Amino acid sequence: MVDLSVDISGLKLKNPIMPASGTFSEDLAEVFDLDRLGAHVTKTITRGWRDGNPTPRVCEVNGSMLNSIGIPSKGVGAFIEKVVPFYAHYETPLVVSISGNTADEFATLCSEVSVPGVAAIEVNISCPNIEEDGKAFAIRPSSTHDVMRKLRAATDLPLWAKLTPNTGETSEVARAAEEGGADALVVANTILSMAIDINTRRPKLGNLMGGLSGPSLKPIALRMAYQCARATSIPVIGCGGISTVEDVIEYLIAGASAVQVGTATFIHPTIMLSLIDGLEDWLSNQGLSSVKDLIGTVIDGEQDEAVVFMEAAP
Amino acid sequence: MPERIETMDDVPSIKAFELPLSVKSNEPVNGEYRLLVLAAPHDILKRCRAGQFFHLLCPQAGGETPYLRRPMSIYGFYPEKGELHFLYKVTGAGTRALASLALGDRLNVLGPLGEPFTIADDWQDLVLVARGVGLATLAPLALEANRLGRRLTAICSARHPDYLMSTDYFASLGADVITLTDAEGTSDLDNLEKVIEGLIADGRADAFYTCGSNRMLRLLQTIGERHGIPGQIALEQQMACGIGMCHCCVRPFNRGDRQVHLRVCREGPVFDMMEAIAW
Numbered sequence A: 001m002v003d004l005s006v007d008i009s010g011l012k013l014k015n016p017i018m019p020a021s022g023t024f025s026e027d028l029a030e031v032f033d034l035d036r037l038g039a040h041v042t043k044t045i046t047r048g049w050r051d052g053n054p055t056p057r058v059c060e061v062n063g064s065m066l067n068s069i070g071i072p073s074k075g076v077g078a079f080i081e082k083v084v085p086f087y088a089h090y091e092t093p094l095v096v097s098i099s100g101n102t103a104d105e106f107a108t109l110c111s112e113v114s115v116p117g118v119a120a121i122e123v124n125i126s127c128p129n130i131e132e133d134g135k136a137f138a139i140r141p142s143s144t145h146d147v148m149r150k151l152r153a154a155t156d157l158p159l160w161a162k163l164t165p166n167t168g169e170t171s172e173v174a175r176a177a178e179e180g181g182a183d184a185l186v187v188a189n190t191i192l193s194m195a196i197d198i199n200t201r202r203p204k205l206g207n208l209m210g211g212l213s214g215p216s217l218k219p220i221a222l223r224m225a226y227q228c229a230r231a232t233s234i235p236v237i238g239c240g241g242i243s244t245v246e247d248v249i250e251y252l253i254a255g256a257s258a259v260q261v262g263t264a265t266f267i268h269p270t271i272m273l274s275l276i277d278g279l280e281d282w283l284s285n286q287g288l289s290s291v292k293d294l295i296g297t298v299i300d301g302e303q304d305e306a307v308v309f310m311e312a313a314p
Numbered sequence B: 001m002p003e004r005i006e007t008m009d010d011v012p013s014i015k016a017f018e019l020p021l022s023v024k025s026n027e028p029v030n031g032e033y034r035l036l037v038l039a040a041p042h043d044i045l046k047r048c049r050a051g052q053f054f055h056l057l058c059p060q061a062g063g064e065t066p067y068l069r070r071p072m073s074i075y076g077f078y079p080e081k082g083e084l085h086f087l088y089k090v091t092g093a094g095t096r097a098l099a100s101l102a103l104g105d106r107l108n109v110l111g112p113l114g115e116p117f118t119i120a121d122d123w124q125d126l127v128l129v130a131r132g133v134g135l136a137t138l139a140p141l142a143l144e145a146n147r148l149g150r151r152l153t154a155i156c157s158a159r160h161p162d163y164l165m166s167t168d169y170f171a172s173l174g175a176d177v178i179t180l181t182d183a184e185g186t187s188d189l190d191n192l193e194k195v196i197e198g199l200i201a202d203g204r205a206d207a208f209y210t211c212g213s214n215r216m217l218r219l220l221q222t223i224g225e226r227h228g229i230p231g232q233i234a235l236e237q238q239m240a241c242g243i244g245m246c247h248c249c250v251r252p253f254n255r256g257d258r259q260v261h262l263r264v265c266r267e268g269p270v271f272d273m274m275e276a277i278a279w
Helices: A026-030 A076-087 A103-112 A141-154 A170-180 A215-231 A245-254 A271-285 A305-312 B093-099 B134-147 B167-172 B189-201 B214-227
Strands: A006-008 A011-013 A017-019 A058-061 A064-067 A094-098 A120-124 A159-162 A184-187 A191-194 A209-213 A236-239 A256-261 B017-028 B033-039 B053-057 B070-073 B076-078 B083-089 B106-113 B125-131 B151-158 B176-181 B207-211 B231-234 B250-255 B258-263 B270-272
Touching: A006 A256, A017 A271, A026 A076, A058 A209, A064 A215, A076 A094, A076 A103, A094 A103, A103 A120, A103 A141, A120 A141, A141 A159, A141 A170, A170 A184, A170 A215, A184 A215, A184 A256, A209 A215, A215 A236, A215 A245, A236 A245, A245 A256, A245 A271, A256 A271, B033 B093, B033 B106, B053 B083, B070 B083, B070 B093, B076 B134, B083 B093, B083 B134, B125 B134, B125 B189, B125 B214, B134 B151, B134 B167, B134 B207, B134 B231, B151 B167, B151 B189, B167 B176, B176 B189, B189 B214, B207 B214, B214 B231
Parallel strands: A017 A256, A094 A120, A120 A159, A159 A184, A184 A236, A236 A256, B125 B151, B125 B207, B151 B176, B207 B231
Antiparallel strands: A006 A011, A058 A064, A064 A209, A191 A209, B017 B033, B017 B106, B033 B083, B053 B070, B053 B106, B076 B083, B231 B270, B250 B258
């Protein structure tokens, strides 16, 4: 029997597989038992009602996906009244993803969603900061630190900071989030991207640009997860392009303590169950009794040239 | 801040299934459309309702790799034969891939999904109005109407008589079938309006059902408002998840005195005809 449980700064998960925000909802309960998952992560909510972006909101590109959904939200009141009671049926911890236009608005919402039934708050600091001309909070270390300080003061619940790949300062942003009070890092959100229909010469998304997700994103997000795990001492939750058990294992070896599965759930709604079972089988076959024995075991020292040569030989 | 959280009464039951089904046949029915017949388990088929859809994971074919699933309305479901039918037109990478499926191949399907058509108790005379492949979505509704003993008129429109579909099927279910085609000059909206007004005058239109045409929707809304006749429409929209999670497939609807965005996959694909907004 393999122990799949992991600990995210005091929050114990029965396994390290959970959905990524925006790719999960109560609707999935009509396809499988949601209590199989390590955690439930809601779609990002905002304080007030948001309609979201114009359609088309999605297009596919080379075996991956672009989206510009635009965080449609029914607001914090509807969330507390209807969504939290739904998840209270389940033993699996509920993580609520939140977003705000300004640091103060973000902090107020953080306080408002700190209700019984919520186990942790994932702060989507990858969204545009209106006070910074639309630049995402997590693009720069200083704005990351400032918003995390305000969020930290607003709640006693564990705070997971979801970082953006649209930065050139991954390690610095990760450290800023930790110093600002993050209990864990979710690495990462989607990459700002674009696709154009060559016949109409129009962008394929109604919002012109959107976020790239799916297998194309994996090597980039994996690299970031590795960097963040090395740069900080808080748990990293890998997120980006996971669709096979090998992907999960790579993230864990890179240093992630858990992973979030996003776009792959659109292709196979039950894929998270397959990943949980597949991970258990793989660990068992490897003779490992706990998933914790795999986390951060990447061998990143100098390559043994002889081994590389021998393995490359036909 | 509430002291504690009220728990809802029940956990939702499992209603949709992801599973591979084997292909029984996949043949052209005319120059434009193909019929895909899948062998399906009885417990899935007995859950299907007219107007619902499946989300299909199209295979890789011809060097193309469709990534997202493709929503496809149910053309027919037959628990007694163990068959699930889809009628489709080859238009893009996903449907090109579907066309490549051969006898015995497996196709991963997710469903049944979405809200079905409903037939109110006092709707005795139903009028189905559709053009082209829109008829495919209405075909299982005709079967359900027949089962409930309702009278049925199917107004089928197409570019050419060769592209009229399902007319024999509608007739076999006891429907009065009226065909209108561009080639014969009978499919224009003025003529369609005259046909429908004739049915109303004869007391044969308690409710309208439609799918697929913007112009037909507008006309039916106008006639429906004029005579106080309700209706339902099955809508299409590009989808990613098909379950309601992603909010990709929203469309605007008139509800009361305001406009709301609803998910075609979840709150639909069947909507109140008068609330739908032409596109």
